[in-house]
Amino acid sequence: MTKILIVAEHAGGKLNAATAKCVTCATAIAGAEIDIAVFAADAGDIAAQAAALAGVKKVLTVENAANAEPLAAVLAPQVAAVAANYTHVFGPSTTFGKDLMPRVAALLGVGQLSDIMAVESAYRFRRPVYAGNAIVTVEAPQDKKLVATVRAASFQPAASGGSAAIESAIESASAAADIPTHTRFVSRSAPATGRPDLQTASRVVSGGRALGSADNFKIIFGLADKLKAGVGASRAAVDSGYAANELQVGQTGKIISPELYVAVGISGAIQHLTGIKDARTIVAINKDAEAPIFEVADIGLVGDLFKIVPELEKALG
């Protein structure tokens, strides 16, 4: 019997959308029983949101003060303890899941599968390697617990309408878990932008090195506002200080799957393309007709962005 435990990601009392995508991945495994575990200082609202996801059987809450911030070293032993009764343990391949799940796996004495993009069976999956330039089919041993992260961009979020039971798992978690004190949370700078979140936005406008300055980068925000889009950036734009680091799209930034992606003044390096391959429609604006971004663009326009973007904004009304 396949029993899958999904580790919920949350912040500010809200369940992260990546958790609902992990549920979709788990439901692709025939006959699986799916539970979600919420580790928090106060799990109330988050557990309720998790319980409403269709396909979830049970939501387990582990509430204690040490879980106020998502520190991998603190959470991992508790996750490992709760995982005892499961065949699979999934987390999202966000920075939260990437930090936590390998630590969980090592505590359980097993390897980990990163970035599941497709399910073939309970122990057979597909995942990208070499920045998405190759896709491998991987088989995991059935006699071991399978710890894995789920590539959020590959799955739609599970529908709501579920009504899973909510239970406290604090006893099993804390009895077995030795919570370390060697790792402490200090602070987080999460700018509230008022714009759609990059990872869930249905439209994204990104700017590259060509923008030339943080001030010039504002035209990307202007266009994004017209399209009700989230804002992204290439690594070059982030490294040059034109855009904040959390806006980076690509192999080492965010992997996104919007309906519409508009790349402005971005050349289309392999590492950037990895992050946008799942976009439904890619629009590229670049003055170099030979730029590799045009090889993946559905609609390409060659020209100077400083002329085109204002025109486009105007035309959008």
Place this chain on the structure above:
Amino acid sequence: MSKILVGLKRVVDYNVRVRVKPDGSGVVTDGIKMSINPFDEIALEEALRIKEQGGATEVIVVSIGAAETQQQLRTGLAMGADRAILVQADSAVEPLVAAKVFLKLIEKEAPTIVLLGKQAIDDDNNQTGQMLAALWQRPQATFASKIELAGGKAKVTREVDAGLETIEVDLPAVFTTDLRLNEPRYVKLPDIMKAKKKPLDIIALDTLGIETAGQFKTLKYEAPATRQKGIMVKDVNELIAALKQKGLV
């Protein structure tokens, strides 16, 4: 004596456009440029800076790989590492095995800091540092973009999805690097000559007394799905028309 252990993995250079072999058994690596994993170069740079500022006395670069990996270790020595260890393995090892190898070396060398890349750009696993920290029962500070050491502790700024997060960890600890931690130095010719004389120890993987077999079986490699050829438009009006046709505006 405080030591820093740095992981250097030999990988296909990041500029190479990787292609899958026609028979699906792997990717084409014949005649292709191999380099130090970019994140590991950053890890080494950070280690060297810590040493230069008096935060460590020795920087040891470690790689698990085939005999040719000595090239990358020599480059690491030319950058400024004091010595190198090659754990020679005939085939690639999974992250859990790599973590167990690092743990063995930690038991021998007793470093205060272990610096690894956040991910190796071949398998894109992003696991080894976290697994090592778990096995060593020490803190991990992954995706670091700033590391400040003081009084047996480290304050680390991490690149997370929401923005930047700062945590404090007690040493010894494992750090994994993000791209913006630093910009690695260039190797100078005289340093390449000097590096030839620096110690490079070779240890066979199967003498370490750890389970080296992998757990996952790769059944096949495939090229990713290609996107359909798009259209080129000549001005903003045509662009708007094309977006309208797709129902996007």
